[in-house]
Amino acid sequence: MVLTKVKMSELDVEVAGGKLDLIYTYGTLKKGFPNHHVLEDMIGKNDAVFRGSCMTIEQYPLVCGLYGVPYMIHLPGSGNRIKGELYGVTSRGLPQLDELEGLTMKHYERHRVRVAMEEGSAEELEAEAYFAHGSYGEALWKKRGQLGMSEYRLEDALDYMKMEQRAQYKSVVHELFEFVGSAPTNSGD
Incomplete structure (x- = not known):
């Protein structure tokens, strides 16, 4: 394995791939939350590095859906500025996060977001x-009364149910459509 030194502002790190994608986390992947072990494993393999606590520059809706799962919804200007954490992730680690977040199942989708590092730093990063997939995100926001959170907290995570504890006969995406009261569009999936 070849380790490459990467400079991320004032933070120097050695990683297994060289280039790091910055990934903003706001829910179960944060430190102390149910899925953080995934990032811990990636950090142990030099596929991720913790960059720091941060907050979105723009406001977004953040709500809990079924099973206590947090969803940030891609409706810039609605909701609140969201507190979260920033990680640098290698090209080898990114597919692990995509799989966890169900990108191929259209559970979540990745979008660009600008964040400000906390602790008095004026640094802004992209x-x-x-985000909740666009096929149901806005409906979920409306279902929740367009009332969102500014942070997914440990108290919120008490309602979180891991994938293996959920009903296995349905996909979470179909359950979300049932929850928000609309049917998914059949796009050949």
Whole structure:
């Protein structure tokens, strides 16, 4: 394995691929939350590095859906500025996050987001975040009364149910469509 030194502002790190994609996390991947072990494993393999706590520059809706799963919805200007964490992830680590977030199932989709690092820093960075898929995101926001959170907290995570604990006979995406009261469009999936 070849380690490459990468400079991310004032933070020097050695990673296994060289180039890092900045990934903004706001939910179960954060430190102390149910899926953080995925990032811990990636950090242990030099496929990710913690960059710091941050907050979105723009406002977005953040709501909990079925099973206590948090969803940031791609409706810039609605909701709140969202507190989260920033990670640098290698090209080898990114597919692991995409799989966890169900990109191929259209559970989440990645969009660009601008974030400000916390702790008095004026630094703004562009990263990618996992948003509720556009096929149901806005309906979920409306179902939740267009009332969102500014942070997914440990108290919110108490309602989180891991994938293996959920009903296995349905996809989470179809359950979301049932929850928001609309049918998915059949696009050949």
